[in-house]
Amino acid sequence: MKIYLDNGATTKVDDEVVKAVTKYFTAEYGNSSSIHQVGRAAKEALENSREIIAKSLNAEPEEIIFTSGGTESNNLAIKGIAFANKEKGNHIIITKVEHDCVLNACRWLETQGFKITYLDVDKEGFIDLEQLKSSINNKTILVSVIHGNNEIGTINDLEAIGKICKENKVLFHTDACQSFTKTEIDVKKQNLDLATINAHKIHGPKGVGALYIKKYTKIIPLFHGGGQEFNKRSGTVNVSGIVGFAKAVELANKADIEKMEKLRDKLINQVLKEISHTMLNGPRKKRLCNNVDISFEFIEGESLLMRLDDQGIEVSTGSACSSKSLEPSHVLLAIGLKHETAHGTLRMTLSKYTTEKEIDKTIKVLKEEVAALRVMSPLVKD
Numbered sequence: 001m002k003i004y005l006d007n008g009a010t011t012k013v014d015d016e017v018v019k020a021v022t023k024y025f026t027a028e029y030g031n032s033s034s035i036h037q038v039g040r041a042a043k044e045a046l047e048n049s050r051e052i053i054a055k056s057l058n059a060e061p062e063e064i065i066f067t068s069g070g071t072e073s074n075n076l077a078i079k080g081i082a083f084a085n086k087e088k089g090n091h092i093i094i095t096k097v098e099h100d101c102v103l104n105a106c107r108w109l110e111t112q113g114f115k116i117t118y119l120d121v122d123k124e125g126f127i128d129l130e131q132l133k134s135s136i137n138n139k140t141i142l143v144s145v146i147h148g149n150n151e152i153g154t155i156n157d158l159e160a161i162g163k164i165c166k167e168n169k170v171l172f173h174t175d176a177c178q179s180f181t182k183t184e185i186d187v188k189k190q191n192l193d194l195a196t197i198n199a200h201k202i203h204g205p206k207g208v209g210a211l212y213i214k215k216y217t218k219i220i221p222l223f224h225g226g227g228q229e230f231n232k233r234s235g236t237v238n239v240s241g242i243v244g245f246a247k248a249v250e251l252a253n254k255a256d257i258e259k260m261e262k263l264r265d266k267l268i269n270q271v272l273k274e275i276s277h278t279m280l281n282g283p284r285k286k287r288l289c290n291n292v293d294i295s296f297e298f299i300e301g302e303s304l305l306m307r308l309d310d311q312g313i314e315v316s317t318g319s320a321c322s323s324k325s326l327e328p329s330h331v332l333l334a335i336g337l338k339h340e341t342a343h344g345t346l347r348m349t350l351s352k353y354t355t356e357k358e359i360d361k362t363i364k365v366l367k368e369e370v371a372a373l374r375v376m377s378p379l380v381k382d
């Protein structure tokens, strides 16, 4: 039995999504900018998808710009707002636990004369609202805070952050790639000016995402070309991918979330109870419904990952980032973990396809493999 517990990295594409996408590869393959029938059919599918996605965020269709995914949307949001507002100010506030695409976009902006504040987080991964307030100055143009953390599952309070941004007249962006369809995003209630979402975390295709940009928000595009997507993202539109994205949004439902929460809690509780010297990273409440992130003292997360993989259980470590660096994860360090503890961390992320039997098997194998590694570990003291 193969058990896939790396849904934070990506998800299996839903069969319904495959069906929806296929139609726009084979029968309705037109360019949505073409005027003839097959072009008009593509345009209709595009606008229908835009409506579905806008509705899921409580936004207007013309506020949704389709992109190639979360990385592009985050880059467009941050660089696009920075350059559109450089007369007004050059200061941006983010957190120390953002995804690399936000962090690295901001590090690059520093080379272009922008000033970035990297907010601390507490041991559960939440920002301090007072620190946010006191970091805003008259040059601040944008605050960007991740919604659901991709490593430790912390869900930040967008409404409270949005209120502070509104009171201080600064734009507010969130990276909602992990939280989209898993917890509420309401751009009006949360006072969002920009929000990043993508399809492949929700059983949609890879290489498609969207950026919500509030009406009348000035933004400089990353790409210049034919003026597609309201002049904000040129390039032939990925109609099939977008149709698949909208189908994935339509398929998301509360029952699946509740099922994931139940299995998540079972996995957390059993591991913490049955394996000594373990610690949950991230909060118990206000946590992504599919995220389990646990540190196992005295062992290497990579070794545990490989042993689980040998048994058909696919997870990820919290210690090595996607660039295969040996540095511990910046998120785990930001919540105060020691390097050794960060290196002994596993992230297990569930999906609507995860079953109780798979969770039971994972707990059993984890117990055996952690015990086997600890017997060999020079870090275990007698």
Ligand SMILES: Cc1ncc(COP(=O)(O)O)c(C=O)c1O
Binding pocket: 008, 009, 068, 069, 070, 071, 072, 074, 099, 101, 146, 148, 149, 150, 175, 176, 177, 178, 198, 199, 200, 207, 208, 209
């Ligand atoms: C929080 C977060 N932001 C951004 C991204 C990047 O999204 P994409 O893979 O669509 O470029 C990811 C996915 O790894 C993510 O988890």
